[in-house]
Amino acid sequence: MAVPLDQNIAGEQCAITTYRGLRDAAKDHDMATYNEALTILEQEVEHDEDLQSLRESLDLMVERDSK
Numbered sequence: 001m002a003v004p005l006d007q008n009i010a011g012e013q014c015a016i017t018t019y020r021g022l023r024d025a026a027k028d029h030d031m032a033t034y035n036e037a038l039t040i041l042e043q044e045v046e047h048d049e050d051l052q053s054l055r056e057s058l059d060l061m062v063e064r065d066s067k
């Protein structure tokens with residue numbers, strides 16, 4: 001069973017895929033949409049990095065406490 005943190009990480013990665021697709025589809029056709037998708041994509045990447053960092057810290061804490 002996935003824990004909520006892992007589900008949130010999966011959600012961020014889904015958002016990254018979605019906004020990357022929107023950015024690529026808008027490129028050379030709709031600069032306003034392209035720029036908005038790029039801004040949101042950068043935010044989603046930051047969210048993913050933050051949650052991945054939290055996941056690593058929690059894993060280290062669990063590993064340390066199990067010794």
Ligand SMILES: [Fe+2]
Nearest residue numbers: 012015044047
């Ligand atoms: Fe997000």
